[in-house]
Amino acid sequence: MPNDLPTTRRAWRRTDDYAPGAPRLQLVTEALPLPLHPTSVLIKVHAVSLNYRDANIANGGNPWPVTPHGVLGNDAAGEVVAVGDRVRFLAVGDRVAPIVDTANLTGREPGRSWLAADEDGVLADYLVFDEDKVSKLPDHLDWVNCSIIPCAGVTAWSALKGVPIGKTVLIQGTGGVAMMALKLARASGLRVILSSSSDEKLAKVTRQFPDPPIETVNYRTNPAWEEQVLKLTNGEGVDLMVEVGGASTIVKSMKCTRRGGIVSVVGYLSGPRSEDLIELIPLSIDRRLIIRGIDAGSRHDQEDLCAAISATQLTFDDIIDSVEPFESAEEAVEYIWQGKQIGKVVLKL
């Protein structure tokens, strides 16, 4: 390894202090795990995008266990600056992103190891990963655009699988996964219905994506929103639902998905429990639904998504809410916790 490489890094670790007003994160300087393992690479990070998951973990709400005082972040893009002796597929200068579940390379591994929960995340200026756990990024995208691929991107990609051109998809909300799903659905020739709690957000997105027009539903002012979706689809329902609400929305989502359609279960924004869940089994049988859990995706999925983005020359500037300096992580996580964003918030290094 060349001598001029760093031996320490800066990383945002959780304080695990959930008292009102207490900082949720702390910027620390710590030693890098050097020398590199023979199959590992050292990555200089250029951008990290934040997800609802980061805000939830920082505030102690993750439904799965997290390691104490772990580094936050799932979504980073950077450049390989050093490689171990036995690295075969990557070279210095390659543009890469770690996968979000580092135990999911092919989709068939039985375990899981999510960044920022089971192991340290990627909100740091340097990262060390085994080369198996990263994939190359599309050449035409800048670092900010690349940084939204591993978590929001791969999740949206996995959630949309299985519906051909011309079919109808309902995308819930205007957050990161939703806006990524919107971009991928449009690029795939799907008809999009978008739901949001805010007419203002819906108006902004429909102005941004005018052709063909996006149909919209406000789930807050219209609590029976599933009926509105049925009306928009001649009483049949959508072919696929990108479900982010969880316990309080899944039954309604099932009611407005067509017989034999797919409900991609992505999020748990409404909490763990709801009375409605009593209807889940009869409804899934009656409507012959495929209820599909989404766990981001494998390295293969990330590679496939990058190939699709390269083939379509898709870019994502129009779904970036804001770009902030790395040093503003605490404020950026709080902004997401308050749900102020449309699309992605990215920290640049």
Ligand SMILES: NC(=O)c1ccc[n+]([C@@H]2O[C@H](COP(=O)([O-])OP(=O)(O)OC[C@H]3O[C@@H](n4cnc5c(N)ncnc54)[C@H](OP(=O)(O)O)[C@@H]3O)[C@@H](O)[C@H]2O)c1
């Ligand atoms: N399974 C996976 O692999 C995976 C991967 C990534 C994320 N997730 C999960 O997916 C969810 C969304 O993540 P994200 O990063 O996109 O979050 P985000 O950027 O914070 O966006 C969340 C948006 O969802 C909408 N929303 C909130 N509560 C809702 C409800 N009860 N019903 C319908 N929509 C609601 C809101 O949109 P409006 O303001 O427009 O109403 C909100 O802005 C989270 O639960 C996250 O943990 C899962």
